[in-house]
Amino acid sequence: MTERITVVKIGGNVIDDAAALKRFLGEFAALPGAKILVHGGGKLATRLAERLELEVRMVEGRRITDKGMLDVVTMVYAGLVNKQIVAGLQAAGCNAIGLSGADGNIVTARRRAPEPVDFGFVGDIERVDHKLLGRLLDAGLVPVFPAIMHDGRGTLLNCNADSVASAVALGAARLAPTDLIYCFEKRGVLRDAEDEGSVIREITAATYPPLKADGTVSKGMIPKIENALRAVEKGVRSVTIRSAERLADDSGTTIR
Amino acid sequence: MTERITVVKIGGNVIDDAAALKRFLGEFAALPGAKILVHGGGKLATRLAERLELEVRMVEGRRITDKGMLDVVTMVYAGLVNKQIVAGLQAAGCNAIGLSGADGNIVTARRRAPEPVDFGFVGDIERVDHKLLGRLLDAGLVPVFPAIMHDGRGTLLNCNADSVASAVALGAARLAPTDLIYCFEKRGVLRDAEDEGSVIREITAATYPPLKADGTVSKGMIPKIENALRAVEKGVRSVTIRSAERLADDSGTTIR
Numbered sequence: 369m370t371e372r373i374t375v376v377k378i379g380g381n382v383i384d385d386a387a388a389l390k391r392f393l394g395e396f397a398a399l400p401g402a403k404i405l406v407h408g409g410g411k412l413a414t415r416l417a418e419r420l421e422l423e424v425r426m427v428e429g430r431r432i433t434d435k436g437m438l439d440v441v442t443m444v445y446a447g448l449v450n451k452q453i454v455a456g457l458q459a460a461g462c463n464a465i466g467l468s469g470a471d472g473n474i475v476t477a478r479r480r481a482p483e484p485v486d487f488g489f490v491g492d493i494e495r496v497d498h499k500l501l502g503r504l505l506d507a508g509l510v511p512v513f514p515a516i517m518h519d520g521r522g523t524l525l526n527c528n529a530d531s532v533a534s535a536v537a538l539g540a541a542r543l544a545p546t547d548l549i550y551c552f553e554k555r556g557v558l559r560d561a562e563d564e565g566s567v568i569r570e571i572t573a574a575t576y577p578p579l580k581a582d583g584t585v586s587k588g589m590i591p592k593i594e595n596a597l598r599a600v601e602k603g604v605r606s607v608t609i610r611s612a613e614r615l616a617d618d619s620g621t622t623i624r
Numbered sequence: 625m626t627e628r629i630t631v632v633k634i635g636g637n638v639i640d641d642a643a644a645l646k647r648f649l650g651e652f653a654a655l656p657g658a659k660i661l662v663h664g665g666g667k668l669a670t671r672l673a674e675r676l677e678l679e680v681r682m683v684e685g686r687r688i689t690d691k692g693m694l695d696v697v698t699m700v701y702a703g704l705v706n707k708q709i710v711a712g713l714q715a716a717g718c719n720a721i722g723l724s725g726a727d728g729n730i731v732t733a734r735r736r737a738p739e740p741v742d743f744g745f746v747g748d749i750e751r752v753d754h755k756l757l758g759r760l761l762d763a764g765l766v767p768v769f770p771a772i773m774h775d776g777r778g779t780l781l782n783c784n785a786d787s788v789a790s791a792v793a794l795g796a797a798r799l800a801p802t803d804l805i806y807c808f809e810k811r812g813v814l815r816d817a818e819d820e821g822s823v824i825r826e827i828t829a830a831t832y833p834p835l836k837a838d839g840t841v842s843k844g845m846i847p848k849i850e851n852a853l854r855a856v857e858k859g860v861r862s863v864t865i866r867s868a869e870r871l872a873d874d875s876g877t878t879i880r
Contacts, residue, residue, distance in 0.1 A: 443704045451727075454726045464727070503763060
């Protein structure tokens with residue numbers, strides 16, 4: 369069994385930029401030790417839905433995943449984006465294997481309750497098969513997950529990629545000490561939003577409340593940090609928020 | 625290691641019919657022993673290309689896979705169709721795992737030479753990693769392959785699903801006695817094309833030439849039978865052409 373596992377999550381800002389993605393995949397391939405990649409989908413799914421003239425329904429600022437949209441995200445995330453990433457990693461000498469949750473039944477999700485808002489085919493992670501994960505890692509494979517999972521009863525579900533990353537990291541943590549890296553468009557949590565040099569190096573359960581109270585951590589960063597604190601509390605060794613351009617650096621904001 | 629391996633190939637006639645596919649997946653899940661599924665894509669890729677208004681270019685009756693079309697077949701075959709099949713098999717209690725050739729570098733292909741006709745991103749199978757195949761089968765997994773492979777240098781390639789099935793069966797034959805079943809819209813090779821009851825039960829290298837000479841085996845059936853004869857010659861125990869509706873039967877035409 370491996371000594372440590374690194375789980376990295378990338379989002380649309382890397383996936384939508386071919387040059388940035390290529391550079392990222394090269395750096396990811398060079399990371400030492402056992403590793404796992406989780407990816408979002410970027411703008412491609414939205415663009416494809418528009419070209420197919422699917423009606424995009426939003427409730428409370430969030431997109432509803434109806435059957436047509438589920439097919440689109442399955443095609444784009446689990447198909448095109450996942451296989452391009454896997455082929456790119458293989459070219460970089462990294463033995464990647466793409467896995468939706470249905471593949472090997474490795475991650476199951478539960479469809480979100482239709483009340484008060486029915487988001488359609490959207491799921492929350494239920495279970496990660498850490499034993500299968502361990503067997504793949506032991507075989508020298510590098511799992512690459514899109515955020516498409518299944519309910520075990522034949523239905524695919526669109527999940528949140530950040531949540532997939534943290535669930536997979538928690539599963540990995542049962543195998544070996546696990547560090548989770550969220551790649552981000554900024555260098556980390558900034559003390560001054562205008563100054564990329566003002567990265568807060570470390571946040572803990574003790575130092576977080578004042579950062580939230582004074583607005584340093586605000587908006588979309590709040591669920592990210594709170595998810596990270598929960599992941600650390602449950603057994604992930606560290607969660608780091610870091611620029612995708614600096615994957616191999618010891619940079620960013622680390623939650624311990 | 626397993627005592628025998630069954631490789632089954634399905635095409636568009638099953639994939640395009642939701643009820644037929646569901647019934648097929650139930651029967652496939654119930655097949656005893658180690659098994660592998662290879663699938664084509666059906667009409668969905670063509671329909672998606674039409675909706676995206678991609679120009680469909682045909683040369684000598686064959687579609688050119690340009691970059692836009694490669695993205696479409698990757699989305700549809702390796703994404704939507706593959707993940708729906710895998711989720712359907714999981715629901716039927718079969719521990720399926722979807723694998724393009726890039727996943728685990730399990731199948732590599734070589735891009736077809738651009739002379740005399742440049743078919744674009746079309747590949748011919750080069751190598752099947754039978755050791756990885758064996759490791760997956762030993763773990764109780766059921767590999768499900770779309771016909772999307774890679775060249776190992778970052779490029780995905782659209783391959784012929786019949787050829788993928790026979791290459792995978794040849795790889796499997798290095799692990800255990802392997803039987804390959806091509807699911808077909810008819811019950812097998814018919815002595816009388818109008819009579820579904822006139823299935824020729826067995827064809828061998830000795831009995832084939834007269835069947836070809838008298839036109840019993842003609843048109844699209846010729847490459848199928850000749851591929852099957854080659855697969856048997858190279859080590860596959862048997863190749864059967866059988867109706868998708870009778871998967872579990874001892875029916876169809878068997879090439880030995």
